Amino acid sequence: MLVVRTIADLREALRPARREEASIGFVPTMGALHHGHEALMERARTECDVVVLSIFVNPTQFNDPTDLERYPRTEEADVAIAEKNGVDFVFMPSAEEMYRPGSTIEVRLDGPLVDSLEGAHRGSDHFHGVTTVVTKLFNIVQPEVAYFGQKDAQQALVIRALVRELDMPVRIDVVQTVREDDGLAMSSRNIHVKGRDRERALGLKAALDEAQSAYDGGERDAAALTERAVAAMKPFEVVPEYLAIVDRVTLQPVETVEPGALVVIAAPVGPVRLIDNTVIKDTAQLTRSA
């Protein structure tokens, strides 16, 4: 496994693979790697000839300077995890390598996909930062497939739209959320969730579970279902920043809940802000297939 820190070095390192028409799988991350990231690496390792992992805490997508400063950096551990998972190249550029002085480039989508939910609460500049850095990374790595986690459901939709609207020759693969044994969705920010907050963090999953079981119980009204989900967080002393039931493609709120609807949630827990989501499953089908 090779660790490279400059764009030129990565291009050079990937040259033989490109010459041999090897398929390149790409896992872009902000580091602090966990089992969720490992699932992406595993998928890439299975599907592609060459696996590139990038670790770059992209300053332009942070609305909150404290969040950026506090974002965990675990470089040595990350490299070990990448190696264990069969990554071929780890790309770890500095902020100066990615954004030269005076750089003004911005790749942006507009509209509900970037303005709603995370966009509404973190500001739509968050997703402009994401789409800009992902475009740059895709141009640098030129992967055949890039892997993203379903935990960041809105981000995955934004990236899909980006690739479609810019006609990028990249396939986007979205991999299921990986959870701790107790249900907490894996996140780099979990490292800051300690003690009592660690128990409180289960409030997010409790809300998602409640949404599904309310649906299983026959509830189809989005407002009522939302109310029940919010109520389920109360014992955890967690109040959501938002909890919404939306179309899983457009992210527009739905009034009547059908299978495939996306339940999304963001909530502050102790010093961090966590997000999670689930897709409502068809109870009848579950029962039939059981």
Add this chain to the structure above:
Amino acid sequence: MLVVRTIADLREALRPARREEASIGFVPTMGALHHGHEALMERARTECDVVVLSIFVNPTQFNDPTDLERYPRTEEADVAIAEKNGVDFVFMPSAEEMYRPGSTIEVRLDGPLVDSLEGAHRGSDHFHGVTTVVTKLFNIVQPEVAYFGQKDAQQALVIRALVRELDMPVRIDVVQTVREDDGLAMSSRNIHVKGRDRERALGLKAALDEAQSAYDGGERDAAALTERAVAAMKPFEVVPEYLAIVDRVTLQPVETVEPGALVVIAAPVGPVRLIDNTVIKDTAQLTRSA
């Protein structure tokens, strides 16, 4: 030569070339092809294995709806010119093929490079339209080299900045302006310049020539040199929209003129707006090498 109208068809057509690692040269145009475009095709033909020419009158880069409506479309003649110049693939998408309904993507640079000169007079949305469509076209064609004309000097600089800031794996080659025998810079818009206006159009080249000969005569003050260049247009009854002497890389105005300075001009002539430019040459060197 193959004419294709969809992104999917072009990708399919280019697949064998990409498999064989052929170098792809790309000439993006808005059609109404003239000798200036032919110089780009010739250069591409000399340097690359495969030559792709695109013809797309990009609506998002027109600030003036009348200019867009009036922009010449000469499809049959263009295809013949492309064939004559050894183009392999002509890509002629519709506006709907390039911009799907609801598309909101924008690739934008900000700052003086896009805000000055053409940006100031056409609005900086002009260059946002250019950078967005060029990014899309580059993603579709994936060329090794793309060819642009020096006549659109600012556009060439903007594209170079775009490629650099987005880390696109494309080399930009800028080809010298081609002129009519009397000095008028080739432009698709010249088709609308008729009769007396055709003579008036020579005012732009006269101004550029005057700037060089003032420099040759020892004038180094940009303001004085500009004044003389503007005065040289008077007999042609042409008043510039702007006439500026700027740094050829940053486009910032210079106070003292040195070799390499860029003289840029835009002026309305009859029903259209023409642009032209020249780079100030070192007189002493010219004399020595003669």
